[in-house]
Amino acid sequence: MAKPVYLSAEDHERLSAAVGEAEMHSAGEIVTVLADRSDGYTDVALAWSAIIAFLALGALVIAPDFYMGLYDSLLADWGHEWTPRMILGLAGGVAAIKFGAMLLLQLWPPLKFWLVPARIKTMRVHAHAVRAFRIGAEQRTTGRTGVLIYLSMREHRAEIVADRAIAAKVDPQVWGDAMTAMLAHVGKGRICDGMVVAVGKVGAILSEHFPRADDDVNELPDRLIEI
CATH class of the missing domain: 3.10.310.50 (Diaminopimelate Epimerase; Chain A, domain 1)
Known part of the structure; x- marks a missing residue:
């Protein structure tokens, strides 16, 4: 730029x-x-991305049915049984997507500098x-x-x-x-x-x-x- x-x-x-x-x-x-x-302010951008990822994990704990239902409707067969490995994979995927999305959003300078304390x-x-x-x-x-x-x-x-x-x-x-x-x-x-x-x-x-x-x-x- x-x-x-x-x-x-x-x-x-x-x-x-x-x-x-x-x-x-x-x-x-x-x-x-x-x-x-x-x-x-790369460190600040990474910190915000990590915060958003942790908040997403918190939302998954509070309302797991939303994310599990979304996964079922988009990627999985109907009526399958959730295993611990699948739940951990879902949690990691949600955190990674949120982290990456927040990092990409901060490529827009006005938002990036607005978020810096x-x-x-x-x-x-x-x-x-x-x-x-x-x-x-x-x-x-x-x-x-x-x-x-x-x-x-x-x-x-x-x-x-x-x-x-x-x-x-x-x-x-x-x-x-x-x-x-x-x-x-x-x-x-x-x-x-x-x-x-x-x-x-x-x-x-x-x-x-x-x-x-x-x-x-x-x-x-x-x-x-x-x-």
Whole structure:
């Protein structure tokens, strides 16, 4: 399945320009990352399939006549006698069919991501944002002044991760305003607008705590990274 295209070439240029403008007023370096998703959630899909299979087995215990009658009408001769082996086979077959059907249903992304618990989404997005930060920004600036703005579309979540020097001066709660402003736009389908607003607010915070020096150079690319 092809990855959705969230931003146009013009949006990329606009966002890069916003990053460049924000960095003109501070020694900080801003990295923007747009992810289609932060995890495949295969473990969650398997867990849901197992739950459905166990529920089907429970239903077989509660109402065995339904499944046994269905089996008789479709596959077996009328009036045969059920043996323990046949009952175990029926139970295994029902569980396998339910497991496979639930797994196939979750190939439809909207259902798959709807079934992922919110807490797990938040944890996975945070973990992926931290990994992206370590690859793209951490300790890659002279003064350790890199900031990552990370947006994960499928999970409807965002993260702002700062390098050591910034984290020592800026309380993590300070990024809340930038996050809220970004998600307000993204929630209405204005992805580029949201990221541009976030870049501007992060840039304002950086300029306050890390003003630009005369010899400052651009150490990290301004372009958006899509993953």
